[in-house]
Amino acid sequence: MRDKFLLAYRSIRERRTRSILTVLGIAVGIAAIVSLMSVGYGLEEAIGGELTGFADLISVVPGKISGATYVELGGFTDRDVKDLQRIGGIKDIVPMALAAAEVEYRDERIPIFIFGGDSKELGDFYVEPVGLKEGRWLRDNDYKACVIGDRVANELFDEVIHVNDKLLINDEKFIVIGVFEKASTLYSADVDPNIFLTLRAAKDALQTDEIQYILIRVYNIDEAEAIAEEIQDAINDNHGVDDFATAITMGSALEQIGTVFDIVRGVLVGIAAIALVVASIGIMNTMLMSVMERTHEIGVMKAIGAKSSDVLSLFLLESGMVSLLGGLVGCGSGVIVAKVISLAASTALGIEMIAVVKPAVLLGGMAVAMVVGVLSGFYPARKASQMSPVEAVRYE
Amino acid sequence: MIHTEDLTKVYRMGDVEVYALRDVNLAIQDGEFIAIKGPSGSGKSTLLNMIGCLDTPTSGSIFIDNIDVATLNENELAEIRREKIGFIFQQFNLVHTLNAVENVALPLFFSGVKRETRLKRAEEQLVKVGLGDRIYHKPSELSGGQQQRVAIARALANDPEVVIGDEPTGNVDTATGNAIMDILEGLNKEGRTVIVVTHDAEIAARAGRTKRMRDGKLLDEQ
Numbered sequence: 128m129r130d131k132f133l134l135a136y137r138s139i140r141e142r143r144t145r146s147i148l149t150v151l152g153i154a155v156g157i158a159a160i161v162s163l164m165s166v167g168y169g170l171e172e173a174i175g176g177e178l179t180g181f182a183d184l185i186s187v188v189p190g191k192i193s194g195a196t197y198v199e200l201g202g203f204t205d206r207d208v209k210d211l212q213r214i215g216g217i218k219d220i221v222p223m224a225l226a227a228a229e230v231e232y233r234d235e236r237i238p239i240f241i242f243g244g245d246s247k248e249l250g251d252f253y254v255e256p257v258g259l260k261e262g263r264w265l266r267d268n269d270y271k272a273c274v275i276g277d278r279v280a281n282e283l284f285d286e287v288i289h290v291n292d293k294l295l296i297n298d299e300k301f302i303v304i305g306v307f308e309k310a311s312t313l314y315s316a317d318v319d320p321n322i323f324l325t326l327r328a329a330k331d332a333l334q335t336d337e338i339q340y341i342l343i344r345v346y347n348i349d350e351a352e353a354i355a356e357e358i359q360d361a362i363n364d365n366h367g368v369d370d371f372a373t374a375i376t377m378g379s380a381l382e383q384i385g386t387v388f389d390i391v392r393g394v395l396v397g398i399a400a401i402a403l404v405v406a407s408i409g410i411m412n413t414m415l416m417s418v419m420e421r422t423h424e425i426g427v428m429k430a431i432g433a434k435s436s437d438v439l440s441l442f443l444l445e446s447g448m449v450s451l452l453g454g455l456v457g458c459g460s461g462v463i464v465a466k467v468i469s470l471a472a473s474t475a476l477g478i479e480m481i482a483v484v485k486p487a488v489l490l491g492g493m494a495v496a497m498v499v500g501v502l503s504g505f506y507p508a509r510k511a512s513q514m515s516p517v518e519a520v521r522y523e
Numbered sequence: 524m525i526h527t528e529d530l531t532k533v534y535r536m537g538d539v540e541v542y543a544l545r546d547v548n549l550a551i552q553d554g555e556f557i558a559i560k561g562p563s564g565s566g567k568s569t570l571l572n573m574i575g576c577l578d579t580p581t582s583g584s585i586f587i588d589n590i591d592v593a594t595l596n597e598n599e600l601a602e603i604r605r606e607k608i609g610f611i612f613q614q615f616n617l618v619h620t621l622n623a624v625e626n627v628a629l630p631l632f633f634s635g636v637k638r639e640t641r642l643k644r645a646e647e648q649l650v651k652v653g654l655g656d657r658i659y660h661k662p663s664e665l666s667g668g669q670q671q672r673v674a675i676a677r678a679l680a681n682d683p684e685v686v687i688g689d690e691p692t693g694n695v696d697t698a699t700g701n702a703i704m705d706i707l708e709g710l711n712k713e714g715r716t717v718i719v720v721t722h723d724a725e726i727a728a729r730a731g732r733t734k735r736m737r738d739g740k741l742l743d744e745q
Binding site for chain 2: 516
């Protein structure tokens with residue numbers, strides 16, 4: 128057996144350039160699979176990891192979510208909030224008022240989303256992860272004060288807004304007491320384009336008593352699903368509508384994200400599979416050319432006593448070795464590419480992301496390389512083994 | 524002993540049937556040195572390929588040691604080629620990726636002989652044909668005559684009873700050709716059956732017996 132390896136190795140080395148190109152062909156396919164899968168897992172872990180920090184949260188919205196559509200059915204009342212306080216297992220209830228309002232700064236009027244809530248809870252939520260660039264966060268007794276997101280401060284208006292500047296929100300005067308840093312991708316939509324007020328100030332400014340969003344924190348994550356059911360039932364009872372409220376636990380959100388990532392991974396693997404098909408055509412081509420080129424040699428081998436199975440195994444071994452090498456190179460470069468991509472993505476998206484290289488992915492990559500190599504080597508090898516010795520010897 | 528009975532080989536070229544061999548009856552005794560002479564296209568190489576088990580007849584039979592080789596399957600034919608017959612080609616037909624000693628050892632490789640034994644035996648054969656100082660040379664580093672001697676050493680690797688040469692001197696100069704014929708004569712003296720195909724009368728004259736062929740038919744003995 129060792130000798131067959133040696134013989135196959137000689138013939139690979141003899142056709143060095145072409146062998147290297149074939150190895151590269153397979154390597155690219157395998158590297159694509161390994162790197163895309165690893166980046167996919169890394170992304171999932173990065174986003175999942177940030178979200179697991181919120182695993183004890185339940186968001187309650189007044190409306191019905193089915194698939195990608197959300198139909199808002201009004202707002203929650205103070206009575207809803209009071210009823211929720213009677214449900215066991217709930218640690219905090221953070222009712223929020225949110226709606227768009229006309230905001231004026233130095234004679235420019237722009238509609239901006241207003242976020243009103245318990246100052247302490249909102250602060251825990253956003254100030255800690257995002258950070259303030261200027262000023263301070265809201266306190267309970269701040270009434271005509273607001274904290275603004277980075278886009279509000281720097282982009283929406285012609286002139287940059289700083290602490291102590293004054294804004295008109297629905298024609299009421301507010302003083303800017305804090306400006307957020309630019310938020311990472313995860314928080315960007317929540318913070319950057321918005322203005323934050325205390326709940327009381329927001330209700331006044333938006334001229335509403337309704338609450339559009341309730342954030343619940345539970346003691347025990349395992350009870351979250353059951354509590355979410357109770358919350359929905361309690362609020363639905365108050366409003367006499369079956370699907371008035373939707374309570375989403377972070378757990379179920381995580382599950383949904385998992386499903387999305389399965390799809391993303393599927394697409395990535397599909398792309399990589401195309402690369403592999405191309406690579407396998409490459410191997411087949413190389414091996415067929417090798418068979419053609421060596422027709423004469425095959426004839427000679429048969430003339431001096433090689434069996435068809437000897438020739439078959441020699442050629443299969445050759446394509447097997449090429450694909451093994453391709454698999455190794457592919458796995459190695461796939462890991463490197465995955466690290467580079469995740470580094471670049473971390474910088475670009477502003478989230479901490481590390482490519483997750485699973486041993487199963489590497490093993491799978493090697494297995495795919497071998498299967499592809501041997502399968503695409505089989506036809507040429509069989510062709511070689513079935514040649515008539517006399518015709519093969521005569522072939523020049 | 525090798526003998527053929529009404530050996531016929533027909534090639535089909537489109538609608539035309541070409542008789543490469545027509546009812547050839549030939550008996551070759553063990554230990555004989557026979558030359559088959561004839562112009563190109565006379566069918567002598569086809570006959571040699573049949574005897575060498577490289578090709579199968581359209582009709583008729585070839586018996587090698589009373590085995591009808593036409594009835595054998597691929598693997599059995601390969602075994603006869605490997606164990607009983609040493610084939611020498613006009614074009615030498617060495618494997619150019621392997622050096623001299625590896626080329627000679629190749630038939631032993633297919634016989635399943637261990638590497639050390641194989642290379643030792645191959646080296647002995649190379650010494651025997653006078654190439655003891657060239658055993659690690661690649662075919663491209665050897666002259667035509669040297670390559671043919673490597674090919675002879677390869678043909679002898681499995682210690683065959685029959686050595687077959689298809690124009691073994693066709694690609695070398697006269698002096699080298701004579702040297703190669705010396706080696707073949709020596710093999711015959713060792714008791715091996717030697718069958719040579721040639722169109723060179725001088726070469727043919729060195730054989731114990733000469734047969735002539737024309738148009739696929741064996742002519743009467745002279």
